[in-house]
Structures are given as C-alpha cells and as structure tokens.
Amino acid sequence: MxxxxxxxxxxxxxxxxxxxxxxxxxxxxxxxxxxxxxxxxxxxxxxxxxxxxxxxxxxxxxxxxxxxxxxxxxxxxxxxxxxxxxxxxxxxxxxxxDPIPHNAVKKTLCTLWDKNEADVEMAMNYYFVRYKPNKADENVAAVKTNRFTENLIGSVSKKSGRNTIIGALNLNDNEGQLIFYQSDIEGGIESDFAAHELVKKGLMTYEHDQIYFPKGVFCEK
The missing domain is CATH 3.30.70.1060 (Dimeric alpha+beta barrel)
Structure with a gap:
C-alpha cells in the first residue's frame, strides 16, 4: 500500500x-x-x-x-x-x-452510527475544498494559523448564507484545511474559495471538487 x-x-x-x-x-x-x-x-x-x-x-x-x-x-x-x-x-x-471552530459551522462532528443504512441520505449537492501549504515558500510558517481560512468561511457565509458551509477541518502539522459546503449552483462557487488570502499570495494552493457524501456528518439538517 x-x-x-x-x-x-x-x-x-x-x-x-x-x-x-x-x-x-x-x-x-x-x-x-x-x-x-x-x-x-x-x-x-x-x-x-x-x-x-x-x-x-x-x-x-x-x-x-x-x-x-x-x-x-x-x-x-x-x-x-x-x-x-x-x-x-x-x-x-x-x-x-480536528474541526475548525467557527460560528458559521458546527464545532463537532455527528456520527450516523445509530441510523439504518437505508436511512442515510447521500447528498448530491456537496462540494469539497482542500487548501494545501506551499512548502517551497520560505514564508510557509504563516499557514499554521487557520485565521485566514476562518475569515474566508465568514465571508462566504455572509455572501451565500449561513447554511452554505457545512463543515471545516484543520489538518494538523501545518498540512492545510478542508471545507465542505453545499450549493445548488452547477459547479459550485469555486471562485469564492480561490479568493483565499494565502492562495492569492502563493502560500497555499487549493483543490475543488464535487463530492457524494452522507448528509448529517457535520450536524447539518
């Protein structure tokens, strides 16, 4: 493996x-x-x-x-x-x-273990963003704080609604952050996430994709 x-x-x-x-x-x-x-x-x-x-x-x-x-x-x-x-x-x-604490998203994860498999809904309108530090940049230590990602979460939530971002995770050891969001717009709202301050500075790259994921994992309704 x-x-x-x-x-x-x-x-x-x-x-x-x-x-x-x-x-x-x-x-x-x-x-x-x-x-x-x-x-x-x-x-x-x-x-x-x-x-x-x-x-x-x-x-x-x-x-x-x-x-x-x-x-x-x-x-x-x-x-x-x-x-x-x-x-x-x-x-x-x-x-x-670990989850990223922010008032625009839940601070914990919700398990679906007590649900029957047939009752677990797989969402078709979920999108996924991964921010990765550019470790070739000498200023990469600045990526250790997720403050910039938290700022982006707040900005997107204000623009597109509080229920847009359903979850955010911090990858420990300066490995970046993950964001799950929902959108009924075909292709999602990728441009909003490309506007991350550290992406624009070249300290981070990002990946964006649509994902088929169980509804409720991030305690969303």
Missing part, C-alpha cells in the same frame, strides 16, 4: 484519509474490478457498524475520502482491511485532523 509519509503525524481527535486513484494500478478484468469494489463497500459498511468510520464518500472525478473516529496508528491498521486498498488501487494520504 502507498501512504503519504509526510502526513502520518499529529494528535487530532479524528483521522482523514484521501484515496487518490493510483494511475499505475494493475489492469484488471471487469469482474475483478467489480469484486474489489464490492469488497470495498462491504468493508466501509463494516467499519461504520463497528463505530470506527464516521463517513466515506467519492469525488465525482474519481477517488474519495474516509473520515475515522480513530487515531493515526489505529487508522493505518484499519486501512489494510480494505481489499481495494490492499490491491493498490489507491494512493493514500493520511492526516490527523
């Missing part, structure tokens, strides 16, 4: 995992791909029932994310149980993370 070594440190409450599609994955038959995908989904459902995984969701452009209520060491042991990961279908990035 492939892990991002630079991201396996920190002491946050939660663990966030990026499953990046491996461009060098082995060529498999459709039957083999279907079997791995079935095992992948069964494993996700098992981890949710065991109250280890909070949520999982794919990006519309490929790959996806996991959110665990386990520390880094426990998470890395858990990841090996996924047949698609074991088959090297993904390149993983593993981060320690």
């Amino acid at each position: 492939s892990f991002s070594l630079s991201a396996q440190y920190g002491n946050g409450r939660y663990t966030f995992v990026f499953l990046n599609t491996n461009p060098n994955k082995a060529e498999l038959s459709q039957a083999e791909v279907d079997s791995l995908q079935a095992g992948h989904m069964n494993n996700i459902n098992r981890l949710v029932k065991e109250k280890k995984m909070i949520a999982a969701g794919p990006f519309f452009t490929g790959g996806g994310v996991f959110l665990f209520d386990t520390d880094l060491e426990a998470t890395q042991a858990i990841l090996s149980s996924d047949p698609a990961i074991a088959a090297n279908r993904y390149i993983l990035e593993v981060f320690s993370t």
Whole structure:
C-alpha cells in the first residue's frame, strides 16, 4: 500500500484519509474490478457498524475520502482491511485532523452510527475544498494559523448564507484545511474559495471538487 509519509503525524481527535486513484494500478478484468469494489463497500459498511468510520464518500472525478473516529496508528491498521486498498488501487494520504471552530459551522462532528443504512441520505449537492501549504515558500510558517481560512468561511457565509458551509477541518502539522459546503449552483462557487488570502499570495494552493457524501456528518439538517 502507498501512504503519504509526510502526513502520518499529529494528535487530532479524528483521522482523514484521501484515496487518490493510483494511475499505475494493475489492469484488471471487469469482474475483478467489480469484486474489489464490492469488497470495498462491504468493508466501509463494516467499519461504520463497528463505530470506527464516521463517513466515506467519492469525488465525482474519481477517488474519495474516509473520515475515522480513530487515531493515526489505529487508522493505518484499519486501512489494510480494505481489499481495494490492499490491491493498490489507491494512493493514500493520511492526516490527523480536528474541526475548525467557527460560528458559521458546527464545532463537532455527528456520527450516523445509530441510523439504518437505508436511512442515510447521500447528498448530491456537496462540494469539497482542500487548501494545501506551499512548502517551497520560505514564508510557509504563516499557514499554521487557520485565521485566514476562518475569515474566508465568514465571508462566504455572509455572501451565500449561513447554511452554505457545512463543515471545516484543520489538518494538523501545518498540512492545510478542508471545507465542505453545499450549493445548488452547477459547479459550485469555486471562485469564492480561490479568493483565499494565502492562495492569492502563493502560500497555499487549493483543490475543488464535487463530492457524494452522507448528509448529517457535520450536524447539518
């Protein structure tokens, strides 16, 4: 399995995992791909029932994310149980993370463990933004504060409504921040997030994508 070594440190409450599609994955038959995908989904459902995984969701452009209520060491042991990961279908990035406290978003995560699988609604209008520090810049230490991201959260909430941003997470050890938001505008409101002050200064880059994610994880209605 492939892990991002630079991201396996920190002491946050939660663990966030990026499953990046491996461009060098082995060529498999459709039957083999279907079997791995079935095992992948069964494993996700098992981890949710065991109250280890909070949520999982794919990006519309490929790959996806996991959110665990386990520390880094426990998470890395858990990841090996996924047949698609074991088959090297993904390149993983593993981060320690905590919610970003802000009056425009909830300060905690909500688990859906007590819900029946059939009652969990997967949202189609959710978008995801990832801010990454530009570690080649000598001023990158300024990224350690999420004050600039908090300012952006407030700005977007004021412009587009308090219910637009549903959750925000800080990746520990100066690894950036994540924002989940909802929008009925096709393509979302990417330009608003590109206006991040540190992105404009070149201290951060950002990624923006639509994500299929369980509704309620960020305590949103």
